[in-house]
Amino acid sequence: MSILQAAAFSVLLLGANCMTLSAERASTVETRATWKFLGCYTDNVSGRALPNAVSVPGGSAAMQNEACQTACMAAGFSIAGTEYSGECWCGNSVINGGGPAPDGNALCNMKCNGNSAETCGGPNRLDVYSSTSSPSTTSSNTPTSTPGTTGKRGLAYNNNNPSANAGYANLFKGYSKVSWGYDWGYPSWNLDASFEFVPMLWGLPSGPDPKWTAAVQTANTKNILGFNEPDLTYSASSNILPANAAAGYKTYIEPFAGSRGIGMPNVLWNNVGSSSGGNYNSAQWTQYFLGNCTGCHFDFAAIHYYQDCFPANGQSGAEWFMGNVTDAYKTLHLPVWVTEFECYGSEDQQIAFLQQVLPWMDAQSYVARYAYFGVFPGYLLNAAGNGLSKLGMAYATV
Template sequence: MLFFQAIFVVTSALTATCMTIKSQDAQTNIEKRQSWTSIGCYTDNVSGRGLTTPVSVSGAMTNEGCQASCSAAGFSYAGTEYGGECWCGNSIINGNGPAADGCNMACKGNNAEMCGGPNRLTAFQSGGGSSTTPPNTSNPSKSGKRGITYDSNNVHGDSTYGNMLKGYSKITWGYDWGFKSNGLDSSIEFVPMLWGLPKIMDQNWVSAVQTAKSILGFNEPDLTYEQSSNMLPEAAAAGYKSYIEQFKGQVRIGGPGVLWNNWNSWSSGGSYNSRTWTQYFLGNCTSCHIDFAAIHYYQDCEPSSGQSGSDWFISNVTNAHETLKLPIWITEFQCYGSDAQQAAFLRKVLPWLDAQDFVERYSYFGVFPGFLLDAAGTALSLAGQAYVS
């Protein structure tokens, strides 16, 4: 989310009323992702099936339901076909092999997933898919968590604002929603982002990854406003496989940056929220290598309900970790209020963030005039002073 959109867009997308978090049933896709690996689209011939044992699935067909049924029946391969069939086996046989296309039928139980097609299997193999940290990268939580969001929207067209926070020992990393640092000081680790879905592989993106330790994926693909990347979970998963997955083992890979506290509203996928969007993304990306989850948070500093804004933030971050079972980066967060209210909020939540092992990194929104900088953009605001302290 860019700074000139933050106030107007998020407040219109969310209700101002804070409520106790209702845990969503996202565990099926999370747990299945740890034990099943997508092997792609495969041919299937009725006269010589690739997987020979049909099984029933509880409820309407999903890839996760088929995997569970095949696992319960003792098979190590699962495949969905025609949107509503589930087939199992211990290998793909009878000359069937990878298909370039044809797995284009939505699952009857989840239209955000593809369940094969005519004579095509969306195929999975058990025993893979979980992600581990590459051995050549370090855990950021051990080397500094606090970061900056900045952009080049200034008279110089560079990282002038971001560089105003260099020299503060707690500021260790930063990003600008792109894969060019635009002159960020070398004392601050730059983390490139692939903001949205490209039409072809951008070699500038490839080059940026070569010097990075970590990379960020799509920016708010779960939302539909102009400054979000706005895509269906299936499209986001395909994009990860095409443009991000190839860098596993080379850098640490973050999941899509989703607005985690958008739990009672719509998403880019339709009438389900951002947490469900994330569940569908993972269901379509079971083999994707993801080292950490990236979440966003926007809400009032002092909610009208009387609930503590800092408590509400903490409960959302905790819920993301408990749900996704991954280390957490809060790549955007802000409370809506006066400069003094934001400073008070930060003084409450920063010690908690620094104390949580599962929180690897975080970045308050953002290094711009009227936010962490004063209105003139020449000095730190009260919130900025609290953030660097």
């Protein structure tokens, strides 16, 4: 029994549509005149044919094939694919089988949100295109170039401050590597507009929640986060049995599939002990959740990590972290958001940890976003809460 929903997508190959790059991109991105259509491919969230989700200007509502091609090209990829009317996926090769789909273009029939004259894949289908100068389809999906500023870095914050707003998070305004934020809920508390706010449904609602629906349907909402640590049982976790979490996803989150990027539940991926529901770890909790969430659509995995900066026996906390993130990707076959992570140690030890893991995450095509814990005095802020700490400056600039 498949535990993950198959998603169809159409892959775009540079060849058919004339493209014009903006003046800003012209200096850094080679102009390509055409994209070649590769066909209608079968996609699957357990093994993406194109592993890198990207956004286009205007969000999913503005999706069209040319916009996706431009976004993929700017990110250093040579293959682009549109899916579910408003999703854009990129890579340098089509992997995990994928297609072309055995029934041809039959299910690549969803009109692009930004151009009703085009199709942008469909349910379980991806429209795929490739650059005329693309690598072989057996090559790696590593970007051909790694931008100096990735925009992957985010802020985990709340409104627990004297002004009861996002003032702490807004201290990071102007640092180009920091692009998004979330607060374990869905009011943003006036997060500055320069950051993308990502609403989270922290736990199971007791019933329909119009405020959640309104937050997700806000024009600037591009992605949504699901339950916070439902795999754990301590007081600050949402502590939800896998089957109940799956039922909650189907009711409150799945209705937005295709219009918003949907994250899997935020689980502590390095938990090797018992978890919500029984004597099994968080990775197993996730598998039980997926087994119950039949028909669910996921765009990215969301994981947490907490461990010593320098574990016992002289081992490297940075190596532990990188191995853990890699394991999550290899297990779930989805782009990874590390929505909480921290190493336990002195400020200097944490900075040394970040100096290793931040460049590594920025260089990994499958790490889509991450947020260090957290935007609070004594952490990424100084004790007074009126500026960045030394650790915060390292997070913003490394």
